[in-house]
Amino acid sequence: MVEAVPSQPDALQEQLGLLAGEETLLGSFLRAVSHDLRSPLLTLSLAMELLGDLPTDERGQVAREAITHGLQDMERMLDAISGVSRARRRILSEVPMPLAAIADGVRLSGDAALAAVPLALDASAAVEAFRALGSDAEVRLDSQPGFVVASTALPEALASIEGSSAAALLGDLHTYAGTPAVALAAAEVVLARQGGWLRCEGAQVRMWLPVLGRSRE
């Protein structure tokens, strides 16, 4: 369903207010999940490790392993949520830097000159995402007005993601937690905070990195 765009300034302000409220709610929820649910998990994990020293029968051993695996799974999923939460509050460098200055270990291809273009954002999260995708990943650089567009192939496990990697991750933690989708989602959040964006499409990920001095329309 396509919702009507509010035509009155008051209605627009109301929509913006609602959006800001939801943004605040989301931030609070992510922080609470990251911290408050992790606290008892840490206690449980440590307690299980201490119990591991005590002798037990086969039934007890099976139960311990089941609990341990469950705790590890929960930790994996909480780590993924924390990754997104941290990205929302990550301290960003304000020093303009080209990709070439921070992309050690990432194979850049395409228009090589674009790697030297100063960017109007901290692209370190984007570079971390490329690294997380694997050392074999080749990152192709192209230009669009006002942007360096960096793209690379998604690994098979993430190839079905279309659109927002953050939405995919938070919508299916069981599948994507503990995979490079966490780094992709973090990069997506960090880029969005700075006027860039990241999208997955056709088994590729593309990141639009605004260049220094571009005009904002």
Place this chain on the structure above:
Amino acid sequence: MTTARSVIVVDDDIDHALIVRLVLSRVVPDASIDVMTDPRALAQRLVEAPRDALVLMDRQLDGRDGIDLLPLLRAERPDLRTVLLSAALPEADRLRALAAGAYAATEKPGSLAGWQRLVESMVGADAQESARTHAA
């Protein structure tokens, strides 16, 4: 290098505090380990803390942000090495804790090995050697 003969765990989550005490008794068996779970008694108890003690303090204490307690602690007992711990600690908050006087600020480890690494990084070579001997 100074060694931590005394470790004080400050955490209002009693279960977690007691589990951490058990963990620490494994990783620093020679240290005296004290647990404080009542934040209201924190100021008085820390005044009485042994010199050069290592204080492992949870960030959230009865609804108060432990970072706010650090300057007072630092002023009253500059000899104590206070490590602020949290289940999740964003970088900005870690830096704020260090600026407020924390000796270190980090996320709570979720394993014995993690606690061993944390304590070894905070105490001296004597304690490290002792922990290794007992863990072997």
